Amino acid sequence: MLRSVILAASRSSQVERLVATAPYTRDVVRRFVAGAATDDALRATRGLVDDGLAVTLDHLGEDTVTPEQATATRDEYLRLLKMLAAAGLTPAAEVSVKLSALGQMFDEQSAYDNARAICAAADAAGTTVTLDMEDHTTTDSTLEVLSRLRKDFPSTGAVLQAYLRRTESDCRELSSAGSRVRLCKGAYKEPESVAYQSAREVDRSYVRCMNILMSGDGYPMLATHDPRMIAIGEDRARWFDRGPERFEFQMLYGIRPEEQARLAGEGYTVRTYVPYGDEWYGYLMRRLAERPANLVFFGRALISKK
Numbered sequence: 001m002l003r004s005v006i007l008a009a010s011r012s013s014q015v016e017r018l019v020a021t022a023p024y025t026r027d028v029v030r031r032f033v034a035g036a037a038t039d040d041a042l043r044a045t046r047g048l049v050d051d052g053l054a055v056t057l058d059h060l061g062e063d064t065v066t067p068e069q070a071t072a073t074r075d076e077y078l079r080l081l082k083m084l085a086a087a088g089l090t091p092a093a094e095v096s097v098k099l100s101a102l103g104q105m106f107d108e109q110s111a112y113d114n115a116r117a118i119c120a121a122a123d124a125a126g127t128t129v130t131l132d133m134e135d136h137t138t139t140d141s142t143l144e145v146l147s148r149l150r151k152d153f154p155s156t157g158a159v160l161q162a163y164l165r166r167t168e169s170d171c172r173e174l175s176s177a178g179s180r181v182r183l184c185k186g187a188y189k190e191p192e193s194v195a196y197q198s199a200r201e202v203d204r205s206y207v208r209c210m211n212i213l214m215s216g217d218g219y220p221m222l223a224t225h226d227p228r229m230i231a232i233g234e235d236r237a238r239w240f241d242r243g244p245e246r247f248e249f250q251m252l253y254g255i256r257p258e259e260q261a262r263l264a265g266e267g268y269t270v271r272t273y274v275p276y277g278d279e280w281y282g283y284l285m286r287r288l289a290e291r292p293a294n295l296v297f298f299g300r301a302l303i304s305k306k
């Protein structure tokens, strides 16, 4: 219920204005978003890489409605990739891209063209791109774009969301050699017809999907903060003899930093997803909606790093 309310609020410009001007918002945002500028993103990346973590950078923004906005997003990624390479931060840093920010909502072909330009720039910079996954109405289109991109840039990765009923089957499709899949639980409000609704069902699906990916030939990226899923991931890595070059854990910037450091200290590859840019509102609200405890967590986050 609370989750639905927060996710509904994530689409409301009135609530956005309210949140944006609330007294502590800036502090909360700063904790979970690297900053507004490309330099902020680079600074955060440098710090994480120096601490032994890998990084994926997300230029915040989604649901782009004009070709001009989509082109501006593409150009920001091109600039970012050049700067990452010049700073020696590739291949430790890759980029995450939302197709909706590249025009997917009004023209799939131009979203593909923009994504292709980013993949080419990533390739030239010695790194890769992972396509974020948005709500279920975009899944087919995103996987179609992925398959086209992988013809020229085979290391392009995708996100699959364990809460969707279709995802086990998508994991099977994408568990072949060279395929990079970021497995997460899923962050959007989805109907029962397409998505598991209870946390228990989603967790069970996550484990089934993880089993498919970890026993397959691709490169699994386990994106979760959940201690149980992480422990099962560690177990499957031992079971399927996957060393740090054959799978990785991923978590969001500012969430469980000590756990990220612990796993990296144990020799695992750990990648932090670092969002930056002005358009933090939808991202922040999805983090709040993930579980009611996050409201408390966000409050606590202001005073603690645990």
Ligand SMILES: Cc1cc2nc3c(=O)[nH]c(=O)nc-3n(C[C@H](O)[C@H](O)[C@H](O)COP(=O)(O)OP(=O)(O)OC[C@H]3O[C@@H](n4cnc5c(N)ncnc54)[C@H](O)[C@@H]3O)c2cc1C
Binding pocket: 131, 132, 133, 134, 159, 161, 182, 184, 185, 186, 187, 188, 223, 224, 225, 226, 227, 229, 250, 251, 252, 255, 256, 272, 273, 290, 291, 294, 297
């Ligand atoms: C790298 C990355 C990329 C992602 N990309 C996408 C995407 O493209 N599309 C999409 O739909 N979703 C994406 N997500 C979000 C994801 O779908 C989940 O909504 C989000 O990760 C919360 O699920 P969880 O597995 O972390 O644990 P949850 O089910 O939210 O929580 C389970 C347990 O994990 C621990 N935990 C969770 N959050 C916290 C916290 N903030 N602080 C302390 N402990 C915590 C707690 O013990 C909690 O009980 C991404 C997540 C990551 C990490």
